[in-house]
Amino acid sequence: MVVVDNTFTPMVLSPAKFGADVVVHSISKFISGGADIIAGAVCGSEKLVKGMMDLRGGSLMLLGPTMNAKVAFELSERIPHLGLRMKEHSRRAQVYAERMRELGMKVIYPGLTDHPQHKVATEMVNREYGYGGLLSIDMETEERANKLMMYLQNATQFGLMAVSLGYYETLMSCSGSSTSSELDPSQKAAAGISPGLIRMSVGYAGTLEQKWTQFEKAFIRM
Structure with a gap:
Protein backbone atom coordinates (compact mmCIF):
# COMPACT_ATOMS: atom_id res chain seq x y z
CA MET A 1 0.00 0.00 0.00
CA VAL A 2 1.30 3.45 -0.96
CA VAL A 3 0.41 6.31 1.40
CA VAL A 4 1.23 9.92 0.43
CA ASP A 5 1.09 12.97 2.69
CA ASN A 6 -0.10 15.78 0.41
CA THR A 7 -0.34 18.48 3.09
CA PHE A 8 2.12 20.78 1.29
CA THR A 9 0.50 20.59 -2.14
CA PRO A 10 -3.30 20.22 -2.14
CA MET A 11 -4.68 20.90 -5.65
CA VAL A 12 -1.11 21.22 -6.96
CA LEU A 13 -0.51 17.46 -6.91
CA SER A 14 -2.99 14.59 -7.24
CA PRO A 15 -1.14 11.55 -5.81
CA ALA A 16 -4.02 9.18 -6.58
CA LYS A 17 -3.39 9.75 -10.31
CA PHE A 18 0.10 8.30 -9.85
CA GLY A 19 -0.99 5.19 -7.97
CA ALA A 20 -1.24 6.29 -4.33
CA ASP A 21 -3.68 4.09 -2.42
CA VAL A 22 -4.16 6.57 0.42
CA VAL A 23 -3.66 10.35 0.53
CA VAL A 24 -3.52 12.14 3.88
CA HIS A 25 -3.72 15.85 4.67
CA SER A 26 -3.17 18.02 7.68
CA ILE A 27 -6.24 20.18 7.13
CA SER A 28 -4.82 22.68 9.63
CA LYS A 29 -2.47 23.98 6.91
CA PHE A 30 -3.36 25.06 3.34
CA ILE A 31 -6.84 23.51 3.27
CA SER A 32 -7.93 25.48 6.33
CA GLY A 33 -5.89 28.53 5.37
CA GLY A 34 -6.45 30.28 8.69
CA ALA A 35 -4.16 28.42 11.12
CA ASP A 36 -7.12 28.15 13.50
CA ILE A 37 -8.37 24.61 12.93
CA ILE A 38 -7.01 21.26 14.10
CA ALA A 39 -8.14 18.55 11.69
CA GLY A 40 -6.90 15.94 9.27
CA ALA A 41 -8.15 13.86 6.37
CA VAL A 42 -7.57 10.31 5.15
CA CYS A 43 -8.59 9.83 1.51
CA GLY A 44 -8.83 6.46 -0.19
CA SER A 45 -11.16 4.00 -1.84
CA GLU A 46 -14.67 3.56 -0.48
CA LYS A 47 -13.79 0.02 0.59
CA LEU A 48 -10.73 1.16 2.52
CA VAL A 49 -12.44 4.05 4.29
CA LYS A 50 -15.51 2.00 5.23
CA GLY A 51 -13.23 -0.73 6.55
CA MET A 52 -11.39 1.77 8.74
CA MET A 53 -14.73 3.11 10.02
CA ASN A 68 -16.17 18.71 15.63
CA ALA A 69 -19.38 20.04 14.02
CA LYS A 70 -18.23 23.68 14.17
CA VAL A 71 -14.91 22.79 12.52
CA ALA A 72 -16.72 20.80 9.83
CA PHE A 73 -18.99 23.75 9.07
CA GLU A 74 -16.07 26.20 8.88
CA LEU A 75 -14.21 23.89 6.51
CA SER A 76 -17.27 23.58 4.30
CA GLU A 77 -17.10 27.37 3.91
CA ARG A 78 -13.37 27.40 3.05
CA ILE A 79 -12.87 24.42 0.76
CA PRO A 80 -14.79 25.99 -2.17
CA HIS A 81 -12.09 28.67 -2.55
CA LEU A 82 -9.10 26.41 -1.87
CA GLY A 83 -8.27 26.35 -5.58
CA LEU A 84 -8.16 30.15 -5.79
CA ARG A 85 -5.96 30.33 -2.70
CA MET A 86 -3.52 27.69 -3.95
CA LYS A 87 -3.16 29.47 -7.29
CA GLU A 88 -2.18 32.68 -5.50
CA HIS A 89 0.17 30.93 -3.06
CA SER A 90 1.93 29.36 -6.04
CA ARG A 91 1.92 32.48 -8.22
CA ARG A 92 3.60 34.56 -5.55
CA ALA A 93 6.08 31.82 -4.65
CA GLN A 94 7.13 31.62 -8.30
CA VAL A 95 7.56 35.39 -8.61
CA TYR A 96 9.43 35.69 -5.32
CA ALA A 97 11.73 32.78 -6.19
CA GLU A 98 12.66 34.33 -9.54
CA ARG A 99 13.24 37.78 -8.03
CA MET A 100 15.23 36.40 -5.10
CA ARG A 101 17.44 34.61 -7.59
CA GLU A 102 17.99 37.94 -9.38
CA LEU A 103 19.16 39.39 -6.05
CA GLY A 104 21.84 36.71 -5.94
CA MET A 105 20.16 34.60 -3.27
CA LYS A 106 20.33 30.81 -3.20
CA VAL A 107 16.70 29.80 -3.69
CA ILE A 108 15.22 26.31 -3.79
CA TYR A 109 11.86 26.08 -5.56
CA PRO A 110 10.65 23.43 -8.04
CA GLY A 111 9.22 26.10 -10.32
CA LEU A 112 12.73 27.35 -11.14
CA THR A 113 14.07 25.76 -14.31
CA ASP A 114 17.44 24.93 -12.73
CA HIS A 115 15.89 22.99 -9.84
CA PRO A 116 17.10 19.37 -10.17
CA GLN A 117 13.53 18.05 -10.02
CA HIS A 118 11.93 20.76 -12.17
CA LYS A 119 11.24 18.46 -15.11
CA VAL A 120 9.71 15.78 -12.89
CA ALA A 121 7.61 18.37 -11.05
CA THR A 122 6.38 19.84 -14.34
CA GLU A 123 5.19 16.40 -15.44
CA MET A 124 3.38 15.77 -12.16
CA VAL A 125 1.78 19.05 -11.10
CA ASN A 126 -1.65 20.27 -12.13
CA ARG A 127 -0.21 23.21 -14.05
CA GLU A 128 -3.06 25.65 -13.43
CA TYR A 129 -2.13 25.54 -9.72
CA GLY A 130 1.58 26.16 -10.22
CA TYR A 131 4.38 24.54 -8.22
CA GLY A 132 3.14 25.15 -4.69
CA GLY A 133 3.45 27.83 -2.05
CA LEU A 134 6.65 26.71 -0.31
CA LEU A 135 10.19 27.77 -1.12
CA SER A 136 13.52 27.74 0.70
CA ILE A 137 16.31 30.30 0.96
CA ASP A 138 19.81 29.26 2.02
CA MET A 139 21.42 32.04 4.07
CA GLU A 140 24.38 29.74 4.91
CA THR A 141 24.43 30.42 8.67
CA MET A 150 13.79 39.33 12.18
CA TYR A 151 14.02 42.18 9.65
CA LEU A 152 11.21 40.67 7.57
CA GLN A 153 8.95 40.31 10.60
CA ASN A 154 9.75 43.33 12.75
CA ALA A 155 11.14 45.97 10.39
CA THR A 156 9.10 45.57 7.21
CA GLN A 157 6.17 43.30 8.23
CA PHE A 158 6.72 41.01 5.24
CA GLY A 159 5.77 37.92 7.21
CA LEU A 160 5.81 36.10 10.53
CA GLY A 166 -0.43 27.38 4.51
CA TYR A 167 -1.49 30.62 6.23
CA TYR A 168 -2.65 33.74 4.38
CA GLU A 169 0.35 35.58 5.82
CA THR A 170 3.85 34.48 4.83
CA LEU A 171 5.41 32.24 7.50
CA MET A 172 9.15 31.67 7.94
CA SER A 173 11.28 29.32 10.02
CA CYS A 174 14.90 28.21 10.17
CA SER A 175 14.46 24.48 9.57
CA GLY A 176 17.67 23.28 11.18
CA SER A 177 16.83 24.83 14.54
CA SER A 178 13.06 24.24 14.46
CA THR A 179 11.19 21.58 12.49
CA SER A 180 14.33 19.46 11.92
CA SER A 181 16.18 20.24 15.15
CA GLU A 182 16.03 16.59 16.25
CA LEU A 183 18.37 15.54 13.41
CA ASP A 184 22.11 15.35 14.03
CA PRO A 185 24.49 17.32 11.76
CA SER A 186 25.17 14.38 9.43
CA GLN A 187 21.45 13.71 8.96
CA LYS A 188 20.79 17.38 8.23
CA ALA A 189 23.60 17.44 5.69
CA ALA A 190 22.23 14.31 3.99
CA ALA A 191 18.79 15.95 3.79
CA GLY A 192 20.23 19.18 2.38
CA ILE A 193 19.35 21.20 5.48
CA SER A 194 22.07 23.79 5.98
CA PRO A 195 22.30 25.79 9.24
CA GLY A 196 20.93 28.86 7.44
CA GLY A 206 -1.50 42.48 0.69
CA THR A 207 -0.51 42.98 -2.93
CA LEU A 208 2.40 41.12 -4.48
CA GLU A 209 4.34 44.30 -5.23
CA GLN A 210 3.73 45.71 -1.74
CA LYS A 211 5.07 42.53 -0.16
CA TRP A 212 8.03 42.33 -2.52
CA THR A 213 9.02 45.89 -1.61
CA GLN A 214 8.96 44.85 2.05
CA PHE A 215 11.21 41.88 1.28
CA GLU A 216 13.69 43.99 -0.68
CA LYS A 217 13.96 46.56 2.11
CA ALA A 218 14.77 43.84 4.63
CA PHE A 219 17.30 42.20 2.31
CA ILE A 220 19.07 45.51 1.65
CA ARG A 221 19.49 45.96 5.41
CA MET A 222 21.45 42.71 5.49
Missing part, protein backbone atom coordinates in the same frame (compact mmCIF):
# COMPACT_ATOMS: atom_id res chain seq x y z
CA ASP A 54 -16.17 -0.33 10.80
CA LEU A 55 -17.80 -0.30 14.24
CA ARG A 56 -16.30 -3.64 15.27
CA GLY A 57 -12.79 -3.78 13.87
CA GLY A 58 -12.11 -0.48 12.15
CA SER A 59 -8.83 1.12 13.24
CA LEU A 60 -10.22 4.64 13.09
CA MET A 61 -13.08 3.82 15.45
CA LEU A 62 -10.51 3.54 18.24
CA LEU A 63 -9.07 6.99 17.52
CA GLY A 64 -12.09 9.29 17.63
CA PRO A 65 -12.40 10.23 13.93
CA THR A 66 -15.59 12.30 14.20
CA MET A 67 -14.89 15.94 13.40
CA GLU A 142 21.73 30.34 11.32
CA GLU A 143 22.75 33.83 12.43
CA ARG A 144 22.16 35.30 8.96
CA ALA A 145 18.89 33.40 8.59
CA ASN A 146 17.55 34.68 11.90
CA LYS A 147 18.72 38.21 11.13
CA LEU A 148 16.84 38.25 7.81
CA MET A 149 13.69 36.79 9.36
CA MET A 161 8.33 33.77 12.15
CA ALA A 162 6.40 30.53 12.74
CA VAL A 163 6.87 26.83 12.05
CA SER A 164 3.44 26.33 10.49
CA LEU A 165 2.50 26.76 6.82
CA LEU A 197 18.09 27.25 5.50
CA ILE A 198 14.84 29.23 5.75
CA ARG A 199 11.57 27.53 4.88
CA MET A 200 9.08 30.08 3.62
CA SER A 201 5.37 29.43 3.24
CA VAL A 202 4.31 32.23 0.91
CA GLY A 203 1.05 33.97 1.82
CA TYR A 204 -1.26 36.16 -0.22
CA ALA A 205 -2.08 39.03 2.18
Whole structure:
Protein backbone atom coordinates (compact mmCIF):
# COMPACT_ATOMS: atom_id res chain seq x y z
CA MET A 1 0.00 0.00 0.00
CA VAL A 2 1.30 3.45 -0.96
CA VAL A 3 0.41 6.31 1.40
CA VAL A 4 1.23 9.92 0.43
CA ASP A 5 1.09 12.97 2.69
CA ASN A 6 -0.10 15.78 0.41
CA THR A 7 -0.34 18.48 3.09
CA PHE A 8 2.12 20.78 1.29
CA THR A 9 0.50 20.59 -2.14
CA PRO A 10 -3.30 20.22 -2.14
CA MET A 11 -4.68 20.90 -5.65
CA VAL A 12 -1.11 21.22 -6.96
CA LEU A 13 -0.51 17.46 -6.91
CA SER A 14 -2.99 14.59 -7.24
CA PRO A 15 -1.14 11.55 -5.81
CA ALA A 16 -4.02 9.18 -6.58
CA LYS A 17 -3.39 9.75 -10.31
CA PHE A 18 0.10 8.30 -9.85
CA GLY A 19 -0.99 5.19 -7.97
CA ALA A 20 -1.24 6.29 -4.33
CA ASP A 21 -3.68 4.09 -2.42
CA VAL A 22 -4.16 6.57 0.42
CA VAL A 23 -3.66 10.35 0.53
CA VAL A 24 -3.52 12.14 3.88
CA HIS A 25 -3.72 15.85 4.67
CA SER A 26 -3.17 18.02 7.68
CA ILE A 27 -6.24 20.18 7.13
CA SER A 28 -4.82 22.68 9.63
CA LYS A 29 -2.47 23.98 6.91
CA PHE A 30 -3.36 25.06 3.34
CA ILE A 31 -6.84 23.51 3.27
CA SER A 32 -7.93 25.48 6.33
CA GLY A 33 -5.89 28.53 5.37
CA GLY A 34 -6.45 30.28 8.69
CA ALA A 35 -4.16 28.42 11.12
CA ASP A 36 -7.12 28.15 13.50
CA ILE A 37 -8.37 24.61 12.93
CA ILE A 38 -7.01 21.26 14.10
CA ALA A 39 -8.14 18.55 11.69
CA GLY A 40 -6.90 15.94 9.27
CA ALA A 41 -8.15 13.86 6.37
CA VAL A 42 -7.57 10.31 5.15
CA CYS A 43 -8.59 9.83 1.51
CA GLY A 44 -8.83 6.46 -0.19
CA SER A 45 -11.16 4.00 -1.84
CA GLU A 46 -14.67 3.56 -0.48
CA LYS A 47 -13.79 0.02 0.59
CA LEU A 48 -10.73 1.16 2.52
CA VAL A 49 -12.44 4.05 4.29
CA LYS A 50 -15.51 2.00 5.23
CA GLY A 51 -13.23 -0.73 6.55
CA MET A 52 -11.39 1.77 8.74
CA MET A 53 -14.73 3.11 10.02
CA ASP A 54 -16.17 -0.33 10.80
CA LEU A 55 -17.80 -0.30 14.24
CA ARG A 56 -16.30 -3.64 15.27
CA GLY A 57 -12.79 -3.78 13.87
CA GLY A 58 -12.11 -0.48 12.15
CA SER A 59 -8.83 1.12 13.24
CA LEU A 60 -10.22 4.64 13.09
CA MET A 61 -13.08 3.82 15.45
CA LEU A 62 -10.51 3.54 18.24
CA LEU A 63 -9.07 6.99 17.52
CA GLY A 64 -12.09 9.29 17.63
CA PRO A 65 -12.40 10.23 13.93
CA THR A 66 -15.59 12.30 14.20
CA MET A 67 -14.89 15.94 13.40
CA ASN A 68 -16.17 18.71 15.63
CA ALA A 69 -19.38 20.04 14.02
CA LYS A 70 -18.23 23.68 14.17
CA VAL A 71 -14.91 22.79 12.52
CA ALA A 72 -16.72 20.80 9.83
CA PHE A 73 -18.99 23.75 9.07
CA GLU A 74 -16.07 26.20 8.88
CA LEU A 75 -14.21 23.89 6.51
CA SER A 76 -17.27 23.58 4.30
CA GLU A 77 -17.10 27.37 3.91
CA ARG A 78 -13.37 27.40 3.05
CA ILE A 79 -12.87 24.42 0.76
CA PRO A 80 -14.79 25.99 -2.17
CA HIS A 81 -12.09 28.67 -2.55
CA LEU A 82 -9.10 26.41 -1.87
CA GLY A 83 -8.27 26.35 -5.58
CA LEU A 84 -8.16 30.15 -5.79
CA ARG A 85 -5.96 30.33 -2.70
CA MET A 86 -3.52 27.69 -3.95
CA LYS A 87 -3.16 29.47 -7.29
CA GLU A 88 -2.18 32.68 -5.50
CA HIS A 89 0.17 30.93 -3.06
CA SER A 90 1.93 29.36 -6.04
CA ARG A 91 1.92 32.48 -8.22
CA ARG A 92 3.60 34.56 -5.55
CA ALA A 93 6.08 31.82 -4.65
CA GLN A 94 7.13 31.62 -8.30
CA VAL A 95 7.56 35.39 -8.61
CA TYR A 96 9.43 35.69 -5.32
CA ALA A 97 11.73 32.78 -6.19
CA GLU A 98 12.66 34.33 -9.54
CA ARG A 99 13.24 37.78 -8.03
CA MET A 100 15.23 36.40 -5.10
CA ARG A 101 17.44 34.61 -7.59
CA GLU A 102 17.99 37.94 -9.38
CA LEU A 103 19.16 39.39 -6.05
CA GLY A 104 21.84 36.71 -5.94
CA MET A 105 20.16 34.60 -3.27
CA LYS A 106 20.33 30.81 -3.20
CA VAL A 107 16.70 29.80 -3.69
CA ILE A 108 15.22 26.31 -3.79
CA TYR A 109 11.86 26.08 -5.56
CA PRO A 110 10.65 23.43 -8.04
CA GLY A 111 9.22 26.10 -10.32
CA LEU A 112 12.73 27.35 -11.14
CA THR A 113 14.07 25.76 -14.31
CA ASP A 114 17.44 24.93 -12.73
CA HIS A 115 15.89 22.99 -9.84
CA PRO A 116 17.10 19.37 -10.17
CA GLN A 117 13.53 18.05 -10.02
CA HIS A 118 11.93 20.76 -12.17
CA LYS A 119 11.24 18.46 -15.11
CA VAL A 120 9.71 15.78 -12.89
CA ALA A 121 7.61 18.37 -11.05
CA THR A 122 6.38 19.84 -14.34
CA GLU A 123 5.19 16.40 -15.44
CA MET A 124 3.38 15.77 -12.16
CA VAL A 125 1.78 19.05 -11.10
CA ASN A 126 -1.65 20.27 -12.13
CA ARG A 127 -0.21 23.21 -14.05
CA GLU A 128 -3.06 25.65 -13.43
CA TYR A 129 -2.13 25.54 -9.72
CA GLY A 130 1.58 26.16 -10.22
CA TYR A 131 4.38 24.54 -8.22
CA GLY A 132 3.14 25.15 -4.69
CA GLY A 133 3.45 27.83 -2.05
CA LEU A 134 6.65 26.71 -0.31
CA LEU A 135 10.19 27.77 -1.12
CA SER A 136 13.52 27.74 0.70
CA ILE A 137 16.31 30.30 0.96
CA ASP A 138 19.81 29.26 2.02
CA MET A 139 21.42 32.04 4.07
CA GLU A 140 24.38 29.74 4.91
CA THR A 141 24.43 30.42 8.67
CA GLU A 142 21.73 30.34 11.32
CA GLU A 143 22.75 33.83 12.43
CA ARG A 144 22.16 35.30 8.96
CA ALA A 145 18.89 33.40 8.59
CA ASN A 146 17.55 34.68 11.90
CA LYS A 147 18.72 38.21 11.13
CA LEU A 148 16.84 38.25 7.81
CA MET A 149 13.69 36.79 9.36
CA MET A 150 13.79 39.33 12.18
CA TYR A 151 14.02 42.18 9.65
CA LEU A 152 11.21 40.67 7.57
CA GLN A 153 8.95 40.31 10.60
CA ASN A 154 9.75 43.33 12.75
CA ALA A 155 11.14 45.97 10.39
CA THR A 156 9.10 45.57 7.21
CA GLN A 157 6.17 43.30 8.23
CA PHE A 158 6.72 41.01 5.24
CA GLY A 159 5.77 37.92 7.21
CA LEU A 160 5.81 36.10 10.53
CA MET A 161 8.33 33.77 12.15
CA ALA A 162 6.40 30.53 12.74
CA VAL A 163 6.87 26.83 12.05
CA SER A 164 3.44 26.33 10.49
CA LEU A 165 2.50 26.76 6.82
CA GLY A 166 -0.43 27.38 4.51
CA TYR A 167 -1.49 30.62 6.23
CA TYR A 168 -2.65 33.74 4.38
CA GLU A 169 0.35 35.58 5.82
CA THR A 170 3.85 34.48 4.83
CA LEU A 171 5.41 32.24 7.50
CA MET A 172 9.15 31.67 7.94
CA SER A 173 11.28 29.32 10.02
CA CYS A 174 14.90 28.21 10.17
CA SER A 175 14.46 24.48 9.57
CA GLY A 176 17.67 23.28 11.18
CA SER A 177 16.83 24.83 14.54
CA SER A 178 13.06 24.24 14.46
CA THR A 179 11.19 21.58 12.49
CA SER A 180 14.33 19.46 11.92
CA SER A 181 16.18 20.24 15.15
CA GLU A 182 16.03 16.59 16.25
CA LEU A 183 18.37 15.54 13.41
CA ASP A 184 22.11 15.35 14.03
CA PRO A 185 24.49 17.32 11.76
CA SER A 186 25.17 14.38 9.43
CA GLN A 187 21.45 13.71 8.96
CA LYS A 188 20.79 17.38 8.23
CA ALA A 189 23.60 17.44 5.69
CA ALA A 190 22.23 14.31 3.99
CA ALA A 191 18.79 15.95 3.79
CA GLY A 192 20.23 19.18 2.38
CA ILE A 193 19.35 21.20 5.48
CA SER A 194 22.07 23.79 5.98
CA PRO A 195 22.30 25.79 9.24
CA GLY A 196 20.93 28.86 7.44
CA LEU A 197 18.09 27.25 5.50
CA ILE A 198 14.84 29.23 5.75
CA ARG A 199 11.57 27.53 4.88
CA MET A 200 9.08 30.08 3.62
CA SER A 201 5.37 29.43 3.24
CA VAL A 202 4.31 32.23 0.91
CA GLY A 203 1.05 33.97 1.82
CA TYR A 204 -1.26 36.16 -0.22
CA ALA A 205 -2.08 39.03 2.18
CA GLY A 206 -1.50 42.48 0.69
CA THR A 207 -0.51 42.98 -2.93
CA LEU A 208 2.40 41.12 -4.48
CA GLU A 209 4.34 44.30 -5.23
CA GLN A 210 3.73 45.71 -1.74
CA LYS A 211 5.07 42.53 -0.16
CA TRP A 212 8.03 42.33 -2.52
CA THR A 213 9.02 45.89 -1.61
CA GLN A 214 8.96 44.85 2.05
CA PHE A 215 11.21 41.88 1.28
CA GLU A 216 13.69 43.99 -0.68
CA LYS A 217 13.96 46.56 2.11
CA ALA A 218 14.77 43.84 4.63
CA PHE A 219 17.30 42.20 2.31
CA ILE A 220 19.07 45.51 1.65
CA ARG A 221 19.49 45.96 5.41
CA MET A 222 21.45 42.71 5.49
